[in-house]
Amino acid sequence: MTGLGLLSVLPFSTLAGLALLGVGFVGSLSLRRPHAWLLGIQLVILVLFLHGITVLVESEPRFPITWFHAGFVDFISRTGTVATELDARWCWPGFFALAAFWLGSGRLSTLSPVLSLAPVLSNLLYLGALALIMSAIKMSLQARWLAAVLFCLLNWIGQDYFSPQGFTYLLYLVFIGIVVKWFSSLERTVNRHCKPARVWHWVWQGSSSGELPSAPARPAERVVLLAILVGLFCAATVSHQLTPFVMVMSVVGLIVARRCTLTGLPTILIVILLAWISYMTEPYWAGHLKDMVGSVGDVSGTVSSSVVARASRGSDEHQLVGQARMLTAGLLVAMAAWGLLRRRRHGIEDRVLLVLVAVPVGLVFMQSYGGEIAFRVYLFMLGPACILAALSFFPDPESRPTALARGGVGLCVLALSFSFFVTRYGNEQFEQISDGAVAAVETVYSLTPNGGRFLFVSPHIPGDTPFIPVGYRDVERVDWDRLDAPIEPADVTGLVDVMREGGPGTYLITTRSQENYLTFGSGYPPDWGTQFRRAMAAAPGVRVVVDNPDASVYTFDWRPGQTPKPFIPPTTGVQIRRTPWTPVGVAFLVMALSLLGLREVWRVCPTRNDPRWLRLLTLAASPVLAGFVLVIAERFVVLTT
Incomplete structure (x- = not known):
């Protein structure tokens, strides 16, 4: 292809x-x-x-x-x-x-x-x-x-x-x-x-x-x-x-x-x-306001x-x-x-x-x-x-x-x-997913039952997505991070250092799709993937975990006795931070939707479309809407300062 x-x-x-x-x-x-x-x-x-x-x-x-x-x-x-x-x-x-x-x-x-x-x-x-x-x-x-x-x-x-x-x-x-x-x-x-x-x-x-x-x-x-x-x-x-x-x-x-x-x-x-x-x-939005409005x-x-x-x-x-x-x-x-x-x-x-x-x-x-x-x-x-x-x-x-x-x-x-x-x-x-890549990722999952970390290389593009089938299970246990792909495929020293610092349970994975993304989508040399795999396999202290035509996985050859970092489960459940007026805002929300919904129901029924009732419902909903908007503004100010 x-x-x-x-x-x-x-x-x-x-x-x-x-x-x-x-x-x-x-x-x-x-x-x-x-x-x-x-x-x-x-x-x-x-x-x-x-x-x-x-x-x-x-x-x-x-x-x-x-x-x-x-x-x-x-x-x-x-x-x-x-x-x-x-x-x-x-x-x-x-x-x-x-x-x-x-x-x-x-x-x-x-x-x-x-x-x-x-x-x-x-x-x-x-x-x-x-x-x-x-x-x-x-x-x-x-x-x-x-x-x-x-x-x-x-x-x-x-x-x-x-x-x-x-x-x-x-x-x-x-x-x-x-x-x-x-x-x-x-x-x-x-x-x-x-x-x-x-x-x-x-x-x-x-x-x-x-x-x-x-x-x-x-x-x-x-x-x-x-x-x-x-x-x-x-x-x-x-x-x-x-x-x-x-x-x-x-x-x-x-x-x-x-x-x-x-x-x-x-x-x-x-x-x-x-x-x-x-x-x-x-x-x-409380932590990404700049990204949202920038x-x-x-x-x-x-x-x-x-x-x-x-x-x-x-x-x-x-x-x-x-x-x-x-x-x-x-x-x-x-x-x-x-x-x-x-x-x-x-x-x-x-x-x-x-x-x-x-x-x-x-x-x-x-x-x-x-x-x-x-x-x-x-x-x-x-x-x-x-x-x-x-x-x-x-x-x-x-x-x-x-x-x-x-x-x-x-x-x-x-x-x-x-x-x-x-x-x-x-x-x-690079958009296709191969059997070999799935098998390689599954191997890493089997080696990290208590949590692990994937590393992948890509161009320096913010928010770049790995063209690797990761995350299909145990999303709370396995993390993945992007590293800058070196223009010179033999320059893998920095990648090996990051992998070593990550500790046991850290794996660097490269797939044919990811390498094609670098070659066809980002202008890297045509044989970049082949040279990169060869350099990683030959790097001192690196152990090859998986090697097939579709994917390769590497990790550091840790000393006996070293253990992975303990798995810390994330906080689960719906997290709603409260402000002094948050409960009042919920009450305003219920009343506003009730009045506005009743007003629109009255409007879509031609037999009941009495302008007097519509004006009355509009007057009743206006102060409730104003209160709701004020609570929204209060939450925004309090939770972003």
């Missing part, structure tokens, strides 16, 4: 089969009467082909971070609680607790099939949620099926694995689908005193709404749907740091664009989000760390992968913009889709998110952007697509099908 990843090793017959699948889909789409069952089968096969091919060609689940998450599930399954001292992600444990509940065990033998199949299952569920969103848009059947295929071909972001982001992204799509399906508004009034509103009215005057009217629902059904929306948001809030913010921003954007009737919902969501951050994630507003720095730095590191082939990703992202935005213009020419205004594409861009003003914020912006805008891209080919919801449009679809699908293996699997050299 070269720096182009999986594409460099797939046989010609596999790529030819992919081309035939694309041609077959365009042919099915061109039938005079579309057959949903035929298109559905082809779509499922495409998902299995694109997102499940690694299940056939690789024996272990992809992504080292997947193995970390397995360790979190294992810990909760064994202990029934969390340990916020070990990792910041323990402050958002909802996904891991749910996985432990569903699977009943955190053992690798139980988790392994789920870890391997997660991308396929996730993408199939994403398509169902995307169909819910499209059911509220005026578009032809051909456009709907094409949008689904484009979503499969352009979802190279790699967040659909066994992760909180993959889980909460599904919640986000369902959340948006419910809002635009049952709580949409087709109001077209414009505030003529607002200059942007006047410009909007001038651009879209004479056009009809691109959304369908809200689906009919009885008052009780609307209350249930409102409760589901709040439940989805709560599940996302306790599982992921970023997704709840996008949910709030999307609802606010739709309300401002006069496409959502739930005008009081953002207040409820913000109260829930502030409460979770203030009370449940305090172990993280890059707020630094758009140029955020874009540089997320896009420029990633696209300019490593070998020429690795840079080509980054450039291909940028190119496909730019192509998606261009097709979405062209879709908006073509719909405008047909007299249709797609206000909802435009809001949902534009809102995630606001994330770049928040923080760099470890240099990954550009990926998350692309992820959250992907669904609505694919719908607009499909509308660029089939803008008219009524007329039959032209032969030229169908030909353009065929070329686009074929080009994106082959580019997918570069954008999605271009980094497979």
Whole structure:
């Protein structure tokens, strides 16, 4: 495998089969009467082909971070609680607790099939949620099926694995689908005193709404749907740091664009989000305040760390992968913009889709998110952007697509099908996990039943993740630390000294994936891994514990009688530090959610929508909200000084 990843090793017959699948889909789409069952089968096969091919060609689940998450599930399954001292992600444990509940065990033998199949299952569920969103848009059947295929071909972001982001992204799509399906508004009034509103009215005057009217629902059904929306948001809030913010921003954007009737919902969501951050994630923000707010507003720095730095590191082939990703992202935005213009020419205004594409861009003003914020912006805008891209080919919801449009679809699908293996699997050299690496790590686990320490080498990149399958069990007993990889592979003296100072139970591990990351992803010499292993094996006082083509493990040859450092179990359980006003804040929280929830229930029931009661509930909730905000501020000041 070269720096182009999986594409460099797939046989010609596999790529030819992919081309035939694309041609077959365009042919099915061109039938005079579309057959949903035929298109559905082809779509499922495409998902299995694109997102499940690694299940056939690789024996272990992809992504080292997947193995970390397995360790979190294992810990909760064994202990029934969390340990916020070990990792910041323990402050958002909802996904891991749910996985432990569903699977009943955190053992690798139980988790392994789920870890391997997660991308396929996730993408199939994403398509169902995307169909819910499209059911509220005026578009032809051909456009709907094409949008689904484009979503499969352009979802190279790699967040659909066994992760909180993959889980909460599904919640986000369902959340948006419910809002635009049952709580949409087709109001077209414009505030003529607002200059942007006047410009909007001038651009879209004479056009009809691109959304369908809200689906009919009885008052009780609307209350249930409102409760589901709040439940989805709560599940996302306790599982992921970023997704709840996008949910709030999307609802606010739709309300401002006069496409959502739930005008009081953002207040409820913000109260829930502030409460979770203030009370449940305090172990993280109290000690990492600089990391959280240091890059707020630094758009140029955020874009540089997320896009420029990633696209300019490593070998020429690795840079080509980054450039291909940028190119496909730019192509998606261009097709979405062209879709908006073509719909405008047909007299249709797609206000909802435009809001949902534009809102995630606001994330770049928040923080760099470890240099990954550009990926998350692309992820959250992907669904609505694919719908607009499909509308660029089939803008008219009524007329039959032209032969030229169908030909353009065929070329686009074929080009994106082959580019997918570069954008999605271009980094497979170091993202794959091998049997030998798993066996090496398991050997170290067997040698350190009372706790140990892994050392690994990587470039000097803050927060760099080891491409090693560590942490899948005993996360509280085994630690891992990063060391700077020497440019000269024979210069291992400093690494040996660190290993010696660590004492018994300290092991340095290197894997083929980690070495490929240095070579292809960071510009180290091509034979760096071979020379490094040779130098480590020959270093004085170093003993080779494991040596196979996939991984090698080294430790220091300790004198007899030396024992490892005693294992100190971490503090477990939910840790909520109290301030003088913390209990009062909890009372304010309960009252605020009760009053705001009752107010919104009253609003969504047309038969009870009495303005007097709404004003009364608003007046009752205002002082309670003010008190809640003051307690949040008090906790922040007290716990950070």
